[in-house]
Amino acid sequence: MKVAADPDPSLVSQPDMEPEAAKDKDSFRNYTSGPLLDRVFATYKLMHTWQTVDFVRRKHAQFGGFSYKRMTVMEAVDMLDGLVDESDPDVDFPNSFHAFQTAEGIRKAHPDKDWFHLVGLLHDLGKVLALAGEPQWAVVGDTFPVGCRPQASVVFRDCTFQDNPDLQDPLYSTELGMYQPHCGLENVLMSWGHDGEAGWGRGRRGPSGAAPLGARGDPPSPTEYMYRMMKFNKFALPPEAFYIIRFHSFYPWHKFGDYQQLCNEQDLAMLPWVQEFNKFDLYTKSSSLPDVAALRPYYQGLVDKYCPGILCW
Template sequence: MKVLMGPDPSQIYRPDGGKNKEDFRNYTSGPLLDRVYTTYKLMHTHQTVDFVRRKHEEFGAFSYKKMSVMEAVELLDGLVDESDPDVDFPNSFHAFQTAEGIRKAHPDKDWFHLVGLLHDLGKILVMAGEPQWSVVGDTFPVGCHPQKSVVFWDSTFQDNPDTKDPRYCTDYGMYEPHCGLENVLMSWGHDEYMYRMMKFNKFSLPPEAFYMIRFHSFYPWHTGGDYRHLCCPHDLSMLPWVQEFNKFDLYTKSEDLPDVSMLRPYYQGLIDKYCPGVLCW
């Protein structure tokens, strides 16, 4: 398996000289903790097999809005992610921070730069009227017992009806061993929506890009080491790409916000190359 050689986050991912690696994703203390916990409690109560299937049907026609990628980026100017314990500024800045971190470390992979810009655009679902608990935050498989690395695992699932359904309350639940993540029903949110939107609009990006978009919030898998009993060899071959992307998604977050006006022309060029024009969202 090819090992990606991105930089060590403990060395370079401090754009403002602030946080160390271990300071990110603190779910035990901090000024935003109450908001974050409430978001996850709602998510873990209401994200069920039936709920996810309804959302696939509701949004699967991509009839919400027609707009370009850059117009979608601009919509995120109005969104602060209520599940994020690290930042309290609009998500559009995070998109450019992530993209620029990737661009510096992987200058020869322009498609990878674009993934950084695209990865959270599925959060426009909030503008479509969806509550944040069904859009943001870490994802997890529904239809099987939640694993211990899921955020707030021990205090937020008690009221989820699937945890009491014998079809869904074991480690495998409704799945077969090593069935592959392609065959797993993930909790509904911006990852799955954006992945499906990219497929629907035929983005000309490599398979690794689609995989990173689809599973970048699946922290219990790519960081927690759980759910490997559902993975097939293809999932494990893609895991290093998701982990490489995660370095930039997480450790580039900083209150030192980028000058978007200076960056926009470069990324518009990538959009024109890989996903041009007015798209269906």
């Protein structure tokens, strides 16, 4: 089912929450009104102007070596105390609280899946890039494929892409753009952000639109920042965890069913996990903030189990 109207109604059920924390689901992701709308629109306008194929490739080169900082997962969580996401129309408090809210929502609904609890804590840690001097439009917000025409459900699509140079390109401005049909999201170049972007190479078409680049032994595809960081540091998590981290911000796909022309069987098999995670990423947001000090020992134990030590970021 595809929905193209804002505000964004849920396609999945809202998780159980305490009455004082519950919020009408139609009031989440409201991009038509609200006290934060001007800030949110300005962030997306910059994002949709400057997120291009060339920009994303340059960001891979800049951050692909994981030489920004060495720190533990919990130190990264603490850094998010200093970040308020300027693309989020729902909350105006530091992102560290959102990490614990998401994790606790998952823990309540899935008590037997401790790895899933940890994904809730980890999912936005890539936003530390905003504290490394990156502008928020290059870190936060919904992700979308670059190198092809934005589809209907991309936030503010009709009024923010006018100055994006890629949309003047005869290849990049088509529905498939530089990709082969059903090449798989792992081979799609996503906008740069805290999740990063998926691999690029095997699913891309050459300048003539004929053969896919990568078919002639090109180097392996680079992958998104947070996903690659987890792989680089050998996080002992199941494949579902890595997939959720990769694509949880790709709302046009997992929420609205757009970009099906790029998906393969693996994407469709993993989609239910991303949608299940989305319930907690979105609907656990509340001005009733968690007691982080009380929760910290439990999550420190999960970090020690699945991703211990000093990590390269």
